Amino acid sequence: MNKLLENPVLSFFVYDTAKITLLLCLLIFSISYIQSYFPPERSKRIIGRFKGLGARITAALLGTVTPFCSCSSIPLFIGFTSAGLPVGVTFSFLISSPMVDLGSLVLLMSIFGVKVALAYVVFGLIIAVAGSSIIEALHMDRYVEGFVTAVKAAESESPSLTVRDRLIYARDKMTETLRKVFPYIVLGVSIGAVIHNWVPEEVIAKVLGTENPLGVVIATVVGVPMYGDIFGTVPVAEALLVKGARLGTVLAFMMAVTTLSLPSMILLKKVVKTRLLYTFIVICTFGIIAVGYLFNLLQPYLI
Amino acid sequence: MKIKVLGGGCDDCDRFYENVLIALGESGADAEVERVEDLMEIVKLGVMSVPTLMIDGKIVLLGQHASAERIKELIKANE
Numbered sequence: 001m002n003k004l005l006e007n008p009v010l011s012f013f014v015y016d017t018a019k020i021t022l023l024l025c026l027l028i029f030s031i032s033y034i035q036s037y038f039p040p041e042r043s044k045r046i047i048g049r050f051k052g053l054g055a056r057i058t059a060a061l062l063g064t065v066t067p068f069c070s071c072s073s074i075p076l077f078i079g080f081t082s083a084g085l086p087v088g089v090t091f092s093f094l095i096s097s098p099m100v101d102l103g104s105l106v107l108l109m110s111i112f113g114v115k116v117a118l119a120y121v122v123f124g125l126i127i128a129v130a131g132s133s134i135i136e137a138l139h140m141d142r143y144v145e146g147f148v149t150a151v152k153a154a155e156s157e158s159p160s161l162t163v164r165d166r167l168i169y170a171r172d173k174m175t176e177t178l179r180k181v182f183p184y185i186v187l188g189v190s191i192g193a194v195i196h197n198w199v200p201e202e203v204i205a206k207v208l209g210t211e212n213p214l215g216v217v218i219a220t221v222v223g224v225p226m227y228g229d230i231f232g233t234v235p236v237a238e239a240l241l242v243k244g245a246r247l248g249t250v251l252a253f254m255m256a257v258t259t260l261s262l263p264s265m266i267l268l269k270k271v272v273k274t275r276l277l278y279t280f281i282v283i284c285t286f287g288i289i290a291v292g293y294l295f296n297l298l299q300p301y302l303i
Numbered sequence: 304m305k306i307k308v309l310g311g312g313c314d315d316c317d318r319f320y321e322n323v324l325i326a327l328g329e330s331g332a333d334a335e336v337e338r339v340e341d342l343m344e345i346v347k348l349g350v351m352s353v354p355t356l357m358i359d360g361k362i363v364l365l366g367q368h369a370s371a372e373r374i375k376e377l378i379k380a381n382e
Binding site: 151168169 | 315342343345346347348349350351352353361363364365366367368369373
């Protein structure tokens with residue numbers, strides 16, 4: 001076994017998989033406990049108390065603590081819209097929820113440091129608020145499918161939970177998430193291990209490092225159609241960074257993978273017209289590219 | 304009592320529904336069970352997360368899977 005672990009590829013693989021899996025369990029458990037206070041039904045009611053920009057900011061912030069998976073984006077979209085929330089507010093939530101959550105904050109902190117993690121969260125929230133404000137200003141509510149706005153949703157009362165209920169909820173979410181995400185961790189760590197050991201530094205520096213001014217654009221465009229979890233993208237990002245890719249380029253890749261993906265676009269297409277879908281994709285892509293360049297500029301101050 | 308089981312098309316939802324049936328069988332409660340699988344119907348009830356359990360119009364479990372044992376407790380508490 002010891003002999004095996006001296007193999008650099010294998011040791012990177014074993015160490016990273018174990019580290020990320022352990023972190024995931026710890027994180028998801030504690031975060032799910034907090035999230036049990038914010039089911040989407042409750043977040044919807046809270047957001048409904050605000051108007052205009054305030055509502056979009058609240059939606060972005062609540063997006064970070066509301067449990068979310070791309071499979072729930074459609075009921076969420078219909079639920080928010082039928083409750084009378086403007087389309088911009090719903091998109092603010094839909095952008096921030098997968099991109100920035102408590103999990104990504106703690107995970108980034110433990111791997112890239114506090115400053116990078118905080119900057120990631122702040123910039124992510126800015127993309128959500130600015131992007132959704134543009135969607136609102138363009139009067140995109142015209143492009144929501146008619147059957148969505150036609151629904152009348154009842155006001156529902158969320159059940160009150162005891163500490164025991166919340167602990168059970170957190171435990172269930174942890175096992176469920178681990179089951180769902182584990183293949184992505186293994187895949188992410190494998191790609192990370194390949195980069196770590198076989199991809200020459202010069203290649204990465206040329207494509208994603210200081211030598212290529214278009215590195216951020218390439219990383220974003222490659223990341224957009226990909227479907228992945230933040231726990232799967234971190235090992236790839238980490239390996240790229242070690243090999244000389246720039247911080248902004250790597251973070252733009254992470255944001256692109258987590259926020260936009262082909263499966264989520266196909267789902268969204270069911271509730272919005274093509275025009276709104278494209279606007280959403282274009283705004284997110286440009287937002288992520290802008291943040292990527294900003295991170296590259298700030299890199300000397302962040303790490 | 305009227306029981307609504309919200310959610311369809313996911314493994315968790317199917318297992319949850321089975322657990323509700325088991326819980327009902329074991330508790331012997333007199334209940335009418337309705338499974339709501341259509342997304343639009345679920346949203347109309349004010350719910351966005353599944354699986355969800357409603358007893359007599361009240362949400363007792365929201366967006367959470369549960370064992371038959373636990374569902375039995377909830378049925379008892381809301382009888």
